Amino acid sequence: MTVRLANDLFAGLVTGCIYGLFGAAICVLFRVSRIVNIAIGDIAMFGTMLTSWLAGSVGLPLWLAIATALLAVSIGAYLYDLGIVSRIVAKGSNGFVLVTFFFTLALAMFLEGLASALYGQQVHSVPVIWTGGNFVVGSLVIQRAQVVVIVATVIFAGAFALYLRFTLTGKALTACGQNDVGARVVGINPARFRRLCLVGSAAAAALFGVLLSPLIGFTYSSGFSLGTAGLVAGAFASLVHPFRAVAAGIAIGIVEALIGGYVTSSYQEVLVYAILAVVILVRPRMLGALGEFA
């Protein structure tokens, strides 16, 4: 029983880190630009499929395939901001959040279609970057890919915390999120930071996908569920607190694992989201700034 609980908790921790990472990526962008990027999961999917193709079919060394894919995703995000997002911002809109949400939804569908056309319907995964056998502690089995995901979560969350707190650009990012008019008054360019966040979050998402793919495998349709899970984690952080999104994601992952292990496996996800809905009804302030858009 103890071993089973430990395995379930560990698996839930890993799943939660995945949700939390995507939630944090959504929060980072929303914090600066008020854009809800539902395409974050599909960006991760596309980056992973591209890496898999570069490493597998083209034959590049894994590190070069990852670097090339991240560069390609970053360039794509830059062009998307340049060509689409900046135009929406320039036009101005009363329903800015909704309008940009639908544009990112369109981006998600575009990436799905493109991945389907380029890479087909079968499953793709990238080799785990830390090769070797599983770790076994008693009867607790830990896969190396799981360790990589947890470490990536800690590094990302920690590095971002340090960046926001101790660097000038980090403080500028925070300023953009709190008051972009005020930020402009003091000489901060919100558009530049928005683009930086979009490119950075896209590259980070692609990297998360690469680290995650040895565990779950990706098809062209895998991204949307990841983006949705990240959105739920981000919602519990008001879409502006990346660290709370990571914590929320981990909590959701653990609750999901415990329900699957001890309540019901068939209706695991249904119950998890039902619980989340009840939590929001009881404590709507958890959604924070999102209440403005309800």
Next chain:
Amino acid sequence: MNSKLIRSAGVFATASLVLVGLAACGSTPSKSSGSASSTTPLIIGQDVALTGAFSVLGVPESQGAKGTVAWLNAHGGILGHKVDLVVGNDQSSPQEAAEVAKQLITSDHATIIIGPEETSEVGAVATVAAAYHVIDIQTDPFQTWPPSEISSGSLEYVFPEIMGFDSTNASAYESAIWKAKGYTRIALLTDSTPFGTGMITPLEQVAKSDGLKIVGVQTFAAGSTDVTPQIQSLLGDKPQFLLDWTAPGPDTTIAVKTIRALSPTLPLGISGGQDTPATVGALGQTDADGLYAVTTIADGNVVNSVASSNPQKKIAEQFVQAMEGEHVNTDNGADTAYQGFDALYLIQNAAETAKSVSTSGLLNALEHQRDAGITNVWRRTPSNHGGDINLPGFIVRYNGRVWQYVQGS
């Protein structure tokens, strides 16, 4: 003067267009009138998922159908009629499947429909086929149309290509592996798709008739990122063999990887159509090694190994030849290219029996069809359009290099 000239030119142009249009209409043969001559192409519509969740089944099936059509037309067509295959993408949606079927019939003038390939869509297309009196060869392996529905008229035009697929797959594992190795404690892991849960009842029936014990059944939501709780529950039941019956794709990937992590030596089998390099690539050599999979006689490793007396061997060799000849890669994910082949083979066989491609002739021939395809061997009757005799499937095992046929299946 100028306005008169312009008006005259306009009248002349309009009249010319009308005359040209009438001439074009007159020269186009009406597909709804009279019987087809051998110069009239036989238009077959394929209602298949090229996008969406079922595209992993639909795309290879469509490729198989296209390759078969090319091969047929290179060998005289069907009763001398060139075959035109019109493919419609149902986007893995039942509503879209019905719309595609209607369009294939009304706009593309298809006289036969093949597909769809997924359980949730078959009812919608069957309704359309009945309404338009068009034969529908359905390629979904899990439907169970009762004879009463056929005689009532709602399914009069529907002919399943496969029926009872799950029971033949369960029987394949039972005869080749479980009985041979003395395994009596079997665990089943499925996902929440109809494909996955469709195995529960057939496996229980096979177990009941052969003295096996299903020690545990767990189902996880399709698309889950973690299935550790479900697998731990099954491992706690101490099975001798774990059958992972999940939809081809990420569900199988995460299930196999988690099972291998938690229990590296437990004998493990997966669902059909996944004995491919793509599966090995997704799982990795280590996790794929020793994995069992169920397949059809169309698998190259199987067709070369089975006895000559096998009633499906000849048609399987024809399939392999047709696909190779048309450079269709059948090793592209879920190996359902043979389903596209079999659907067209059924039509060809019925046309040759009826010596006609008319709907009534084909209908009568199909209702009395007695032949062997890749998907099964048929003994159809007017009250039993399924009519297959449920031959067990074939088991292969990945030995680190190839998927090798397991004798006894």
